[in-house]
Amino acid sequence: MLSLKSGNLNDTGRKAQISIILSEFEIPPIQDVLLIGRRAPIGTKAVQRMIDVLSPEQYEILNVNEGPFESVVIRKSLSRLVTQEKLLSIILEEGHKVASETAVLKAQINIVLNINVEVDL
């Protein structure tokens, strides 16, 4: 973070304080999952256009018929580890607990596969 105080620029007049926060813009900005509320400020078509431009072919949009969310955007690579149906039901269940129709939630999903294989010696 870079901070600049402008106190000495004008001794007698009104003063302004400028604060600048620089951070890296996340590409893609929506991480792993985005839950779009039915009355959210941004809708599915707008998100679709955003991801088509920013992260083409990396996300999939699933429309939801019931509940507070109109759609869920999921990173395609996640679906290779866990089936889409299972992932969607878990995300929606958790999302329902914290979100309303006006919300847009982004979620980070970490999937760890534990594999134990027994072989004959």
Place this chain on the structure above:
Amino acid sequence: MLNVSEVMSSPAITVEILDSVSKVATIMEKYEIGGLPVLDNGKLCGIITSRDVRRAHPNRIVADAMCKNVVYVYINTPLWEAKSILEEKKLERLPVLDKCKLVGVVTKTDILVEIGRHTDPLTGLRTGSYIRSLAESILTNKNQLTVIFFDLNGFGIINKTYGHVYGDRCLKIVGHIFAENTPDGLYFPGRYAGDEFIVVTTEKKDDAGLWANEIIKKIADTTKKNGVPVTVAAGVAGGCREGARTEPHLSATVDDLINLASLASTLSKQNCEPVTFSS
């Protein structure tokens, strides 16, 4: 035939798919419109109504607030058909297309006002002038045209004997019978004047005569059940065209056919026959 092109608002005020909902609200308020067609690269892709605007966040783009299953009509859609679509789908307005291009919007009010001008208030049938213009359009399309003229027998006596309120009730019953017994797209009934009714059809005269006989029987049966039986004399003219031909004076031809059918109905009355064909 009256169609939506005659009453639609043109050109239509539209919005683009990437416009914001707040922009839509501003346009609706400015023009006092409750719904706007949505275009995507010049093509109709949806419609957004004031209800959609109320329910959506103003930051949204139109694509995320509009109704995608847009119901539309073509420029030559008859007014009565457009009215049925609006009622069936419970809509207030319909975008109007000419082939694939949006050329206007027609509202329920536009249609009802125009239909009201061509509807007989007592019987609910179309007016004689409307049926006349319909007959012209049948000829324009080089279709067969038969005119049937119905005249209620002794209706003046019914009015004088039982009163005009009873007479009006009879006319309503007759109008209802016509409305209920006209297969769509084949027979078009209207009230010509007083106790006279006119029907135009694309059927040949023999079929039209059979249909007229059936109607006359139904009128007699129904009015008998309701009090005093009303008998009707009918005349049939036209309906004997063999193949397409060009009509130089459509209006005069229609006038002639109506006149001939009217005279044939007078003959029916004189001869106590239900139906007479014009020679």
